[in-house]
Amino acid sequence: MTRTATFLPACLLVLTALAQEQGRVRFFVDPGDDFSFVLDNKYRLQQREISLSPGPHTFTFWAPRHAMVDTSFTVIADSLSILTLRLPLSLEYIDHQRELHRFRRKQLLTRSLPAAATAGVGIWAVAGFFAYRNAHNDLQDLEKEYADLQVPRAIAQLKEQEIPAAKETFKEKRTAFFIAGGLFAAGLVGTIHAFRSTAHREVPVFEDKEKLRFEGLVWAPGAQGGTWAAGISLPLR
Amino acid sequence: MSIVLLSILSGCYKDEVDLAALTTNPFDPGYTGPAFIAVTNESTQQVAPNVYNQVLEIAVDHGILQPAASYKLLVTDLNNDTATELQQTAPGSNTFTYTNNSVALGVEYCYTISVLVQFSTTRNEGFCALAEL
Numbered sequence: 001m002t003r004t005a006t007f008l009p010a011c012l013l014v015l016t017a018l019a020q021e022q023g024r025v026r027f028f029v030d031p032g033d034d035f036s037f038v039l040d041n042k043y044r045l046q047q048r049e050i051s052l053s054p055g056p057h058t059f060t061f062w063a064p065r066h067a068m069v070d071t072s073f074t075v076i077a078d079s080l081s082i083l084t085l086r087l088p089l090s091l092e093y094i095d096h097q098r099e100l101h102r103f104r105r106k107q108l109l110t111r112s113l114p115a116a117a118t119a120g121v122g123i124w125a126v127a128g129f130f131a132y133r134n135a136h137n138d139l140q141d142l143e144k145e146y147a148d149l150q151v152p153r154a155i156a157q158l159k160e161q162e163i164p165a166a167k168e169t170f171k172e173k174r175t176a177f178f179i180a181g182g183l184f185a186a187g188l189v190g191t192i193h194a195f196r197s198t199a200h201r202e203v204p205v206f207e208d209k210e211k212l213r214f215e216g217l218v219w220a221p222g223a224q225g226g227t228w229a230a231g232i233s234l235p236l237r
Numbered sequence: 238m239s240i241v242l243l244s245i246l247s248g249c250y251k252d253e254v255d256l257a258a259l260t261t262n263p264f265d266p267g268y269t270g271p272a273f274i275a276v277t278n279e280s281t282q283q284v285a286p287n288v289y290n291q292v293l294e295i296a297v298d299h300g301i302l303q304p305a306a307s308y309k310l311l312v313t314d315l316n317n318d319t320a321t322e323l324q325q326t327a328p329g330s331n332t333f334t335y336t337n338n339s340v341a342l343g344v345e346y347c348y349t350i351s352v353l354v355q356f357s358t359t360r361n362e363g364f365c366a367l368a369e370l
Contacts, residue, residue, distance in 0.1 A: 136250040143254045146262060150305055153357030155265045170252055
């Protein structure tokens, strides 16, 4: 009883002394939403503020899609220190972004452009068809007009100028429609082929190797000594 | 499929106007149908000593030529190369009278006759007659 009574105040005294000696570190890290860090090569943590014993400490910061950054920081007792850090994008992620950009550009070239061009030619073909139809109607109207006219000079003008001109216009519109229709058909076939040939093309997936390296840094103490923990992540889709 | 559709659509419209076949309107100078101007009577009259007139009675077939408005006839004397415009004897009438003054007896006079509308004429119909009493 006497020993217990002596031990408890001593423990409280030590804990109080320890609490007073610790210093706090607050992290301002970019990106600030999901960064993690490994403290002193031992503990993987994910928090914005930590209390540590005074003295130098090592930190390894990491965030998804970003590279690890090692830094050391000296904690001062009974004070709040600020650690500001900006994590750079990892090289793998930059490469992935480039690959993704190439993929999207390729998709654009092989799918969107042919589709857009085909749609444009389709509109041209439809417009061409209506122009062709109108030219035909104009020609028919002139033929009807011939039967109704009662002025010889007007009839002569109709036969010598207006109908030949309308025939020429009809030919032009028909040719334009055939060309537009042919191009549209070819474009349609090409677009369908482009869509079919690229249907199974896989979108580049980002594999965050920096994360594997970061998770591999953690040393987990066990009963038989320390072990290095490594992890692997598989994208589930 | 689209090619078939386009073929069907394009097959709908063809140039069916045959210019060479447009000859059915009697007002057309290139009209090829039956004549619609006919000389129904011809006579030579002495109007003074040694002065003779040739008179033509002309009828227009309104069954063929169906004018919507009044019109004139243009008679050209090919012997003298003179043209004369004739008014309808009455509104809506289809008969005209042409008088060629001072013809010489025993001479054949030839004429072309056509309908005159707004300073342009229909197909010419030819007629020749001998001036004789």
